Amino acid sequence: MKITTDELERYIAIANRADLSKEEYQETKAFFLKCQTVFSPPNTYIPRVSAALQALEHHQPENFQWYQKPLGLVVIAASGGVLTYAVLLALGWVTLPQG
Structure with a gap:
């Protein structure tokens, strides 16, 4: 799976929004979990993906x-x-x- 910088930046911006829909939350989380499986050290995106996942969990829509x-x-x-x-x-x- 090839992950582009633009795609990563777009999903990081979505993860930092406070008004996520349930679908956006699920799609973004799936993307970042995929990133965690694809990236291997010493990739510089690993800390950013981890931070984005934490932000995403913080902004998880409440049901x-x-x-x-x-x-x-x-x-x-x-x-x-x-x-x-x-x-x-x-x-x-x-x-x-x-x-």
Whole structure:
């Protein structure tokens, strides 16, 4: 595999961006891992590839699950309150409001 300087510079620039998409992250990581297998000492690109991989991991896009988003937290809190009230109602510690 022949890796050009321009290609390496382009991927290093992508790795240092903070707004990576999931696809860009995966493609860039695959490129740098390929570089690590191709380059052998005393290649001068090895430290730059390692630094770019670290930057890439630092800017890895976060994928929040539904329960980590505000609406998910509200659903969890509400269902916890409803379940707690149901348990207390079953134990007879509270009663349903009359009215």
